[in-house]
Amino acid sequence: MLNRGRNIEKGRVITRRMFILAAAKILLFAGISSRLYNLQISDREKYEILSDKNRIREWKTPPQRGIIVDNFNKVLASNDRVFQLHLILDEINDFDLTIFKIKNIIGLDQFQIKKLYKKKERLKPWDTLVVSDNLTWEQFSKINLYLHELEGAKPVLSTSRFYPYSNDLVHIVGYVGDASPKDIEKPEIKENFVPGIKVGKYGIEKSQEKFLIGNYGIKRYEVNASGKRISQIDYIKERQGDKVSLTIDIEIQKYAQELLKGKAGSISVMDIYTGEIVAMASSPTYDPNKFTHGINQKDWQEIRNNPLKPLINKSIAGLYSPGSTFKPIVALAALEYGTIDPNKTIRCKGHKHPYELYGVKYHCWKKEGHGYMKLRNAIKQSCDIYFYEMARLLGVDKLSIIAKRYGLGKNVLGEIYNDEKNGLVPNTKWKRNALEQSWYLGETVINGIGQGYIQTTPLQLCLMTAQIANGGYKIKPHIIKDNSINYKDVINKIKLEQTSYPLHERNYLDEINFGYYQRMYHKKSNIDFIIDAMFGSTNEQFGTSFRSRYDDPKYQFAGKTGTSQVRRITDLDRELDLDTEQIEYKKRDHALYIAFAPYKDPRYAISVIIEHGGSGSKAAAPLASKLIKKIIDRHKLREQFNSGNTSLA
């Protein structure tokens, strides 16, 4: 019985302890359930995101760059088909072997192979390595032939930037290249960046990046733990960049470039009403296509070491003393301020009796002198003595007001080219601030013939000419087509005003700002006088560009030559009186020419600069003359095309 009692006790202990254990189990299971609740219900979103992050990987696909076209929709920058070789890294077992095979097939040198290994180090194991982005057809077909032996190799048909007019446009359109770390920081590139994408490095390509770059596409793949693509989930197509239309006429541009061949210099052509830049040539030039896939050292050194400096866009970044091409502005200023009566006569007596001021002698360019000159004749024959005296009477501050008003001393295209120069139109205030010196009257005198401190770019001279030729109206120069401007209205408004003699609205002699398409002159007759004098300079005997004239009124133009000294002319030089060819290249004068055409009802302004070309009449004016014929010949076509376009829009 005792035994039995003990047994009952033992059974109770076991059962009791079992229940304690069971209670513990229930508690622990409750713990598990609450943990499950936390993970699967409270934190579900967090883990869903993590799971998607695990399984979904995105590949960005590069967009095609927007094309660039000229005024006639001719393609200036296109996307050409190129043959590329890509390596899918996660499909390769033996990278060294694959590279070795590829090396034998397409012929890579040691340097290129080193570069590939470096590139690979920066890539993730599931990335694509671009072995070559520009294979020849021969290499490409060879790769395809041996493809079965190359694991992970993928021949790809892709596109890359191509400039069909290569050298003729590089200073306008620019070129593309691999994005530098600095490029990638720019917002428009950062937002649309895909590894391997080419970005604008200069010119339109660079400044219009936000339009040209387009938007990348996204391919979403489901991948497994080792990064292998399992299936494509999603594909957002890439969007090609926008088309950028320029105002350039490629035919005129090409011809201008041809005229400059072998010389250092610039030609700019502008529509005097619309402000459209029709051509903007700079010489020498280089091939932008060489930059697309990375320029090689030899070509780069060749461009860099060329003494004629092809990398400088001379039309906007070349600074020159305007020389006598500045004279129309000096004369206009003097007329506007009433400093001079156009009938005032001054005698130019040649080198033996130069102009003298406080004991300093100022010579005319013409050794034997011009004799008695009135203003019109002084412009026509470009007599320096007349302008010395006129500048002295006018004063540099009044001159600078008018010079700035007509487009000098300030960059023309604003933001489009980051290397565009402002130039310099000096006045007393500027000298005090910049050089902390007071102004000397002698400086005013040489300023009167466009020498001294004054510095202009060829495009500024072209704008100046255009704004004189259109009767003294401010225009908006631009190189990218601006659909917001109705050119017909603009032309009609200006032409109507030219004949209707509008009343004075404000004091046109003050330093004031003008809106676009507003008159800038004080008296219309003054502008007319300058235009007429420029006509004389080209079309009348003794005019400095008489030899380059056209008698046919269709092509007839009016212009002004200029010869800009690059150094001080000494008495010895004057005595020697050497021909241009006899002087050392670096010491020769720059030859300049500005003109507008046709003389009756003008429409285009042109500026020509030939560095170290000698005299403007011999080196620059003949080029302008040839180009003007081409411009006039193409005018009708341009007019038709543009009006057709505006009516469509």
Added chain:
Amino acid sequence: MLRERIQASNYSFLDKLKSIDYLLILLIIAIGSISVFAIYSTEGGKFSFYTKNHIIRLSIFFSLFLALSFVRVSTWYKNAYLFYFVGLILLLIVLFFGISASGATRWLNLYFLNLQPSELMKIAIILCFARYYHRIQSSDIQSYKYLVQPVILLIIPCYLVIQQPDLGTSILIAGSGIAIIWLAGINIKYFVYSGLLLLVSLPFAISILKPYQKSRILTFFNPDRDPLGAGYQIIQSKIAIGSGGFFGKGFLKGTQSYLEFLPEKHTDFIFTLFSEEFGFLGSIILLFLYILLIYRIINVGLVSRSFFAKLYCFGFATAIFLYVFVNIAMVLGMLPIVGAPLPIMSYGGSSLLSIMLGLSIVMSCKIYNQEQISVY
């Protein structure tokens, strides 16, 4: 002895069939079926190697379970020590002749099956202790002699298993043994003392752990310490479970699993896969099935007359609980990753065999529940 024989012979076959716990069988079939679907899903919805093998093993071991259910409980009692010693010998053989895989020597090659003796030891220790305490009077139970003997019996297999090394199984064996010592009625103070001792000796214990075991424990406390190395499994497991949500991603749609982010998905992490595909709802249902299973086993203990049967059933129920708890807590990131399979669900012959064997003993306790077992 005589009475025992008479009573045993009194069971007719019909009586035996009647006293079978059909709910228990149903639960085994239910969890078994779920496991087939889960293993099928780990293979990406293809009926291949693992699924086939798992089905074959399930059917063989289930038949074995049914057959062994009719073995008298007294037979299990008589052979309990033998079972334990065979288990020990197998563990010794493993130590010298075992097959190695991923740095551990745990298996014996039996040609048709790679046997993992430590799994059998899980059952053997329960049987052994059930028998040991069956015969001890409650008045003697607190004596030092009866205190030291079971501790030695427990330490030997645990030590052998740790040597393999297999910390997880060793802990489970120890846990099951301690559970029975507890059930037998040892004074609570001993548990408190040894608990304190364990805490004090923890630094020393950690110092003798293998580097990978240490890193697992460190990783448990901070999985982000090494997200691609030691912490990878637990991070991926939590992502899989968490992203399952309430209803789960759907059968065969567990992306974490079929894209191979989940490690060891057919063995230790089978619950993760199940939970990812069937969500909170499915997980709770599965958990409930396990609770029912444990409840049924306890129930058999409650209706059994002998201490041996009671101790065995309560002990085995606790063991099942421990296996389930350790496995799920581990994949949920509540415990360090120690390598413990989920009963019936996980792919693995030895684990399945030992569970089925254990269940058949439970069933035999049920069928012969009126059987009195003599102390001698």
